Amino acid sequence: MTLEPRFDDRGLVPAIVQDAGTGEVLMLGYMDREALDATIRTREVHFHSRSRDRLWKKGETSGNALHLVELGLDCDADALLVKAHPTGPVCHTGSATCFSPGNEPTLSRFLSELAAVLRQRKRDLPDGSFSAELFRGGRSAIAEKLVEEAVESALAAESEGRERAISELTDLLYVMLVLATDLDATPEEVRTSLVEKRTAAASRRTA
DSSP, X not given: OOOOOOOOTTSOEEEEEEETTTOOEEEEEEEOHHHHHHHHHHSBOEEEETTTTEEEETTTTTSOOEEEEEEEEOTTSSSEEEEEEESSOOSTTSOSBTTBOOOSOOHHHHHHHHHHHHHXXXXXXXXXXXXXXXXXXXXXXXXXXXXXXXXXXXHHXXXXXXXXXXXXXXXXXXXXXXXXXXXXXXXXXXXXHXXXXXXXXXXXXXX
């Protein structure tokens, strides 16, 4: 990944962070060349702390890191757009974003945070993590678990009641996210595929 932003006379460029899953604006920070290189190298978002005049990784004390999905520049190359999955609240106040006082996560935000955790599990493969166990098993192990959960979801929907069906459905959704992480699927790829299917379905109805 090669980006050439126009740094200001202090060697900084503003970086707008957007939730890759929801499109929500999370925060504004500043990067210098060191922070940009660290972000690209580690896939975790780093900034330059103007108050401490040093490199800092988002979440280094709170644990609420930002996992990079995509980096881009504005039309004048003097601002960065950072698309990332947050692992928790982004603002130091405990709010989900620095632009909203709300703390209660929406479904889309929760799924984005889960996606960030799964990226960590895939990278670190920690002991005792079921997600890491699936990643260690490879694509075949994930596919086998996906089939298992799909069957259990279908059976629950047919004969085990609404509450059980929802429980099994969320298990299935979790394994789907594990597979998406293993495939390195981006939210944009998923959205594009869904739009294409909806467009094709609409075309069949009007044909």
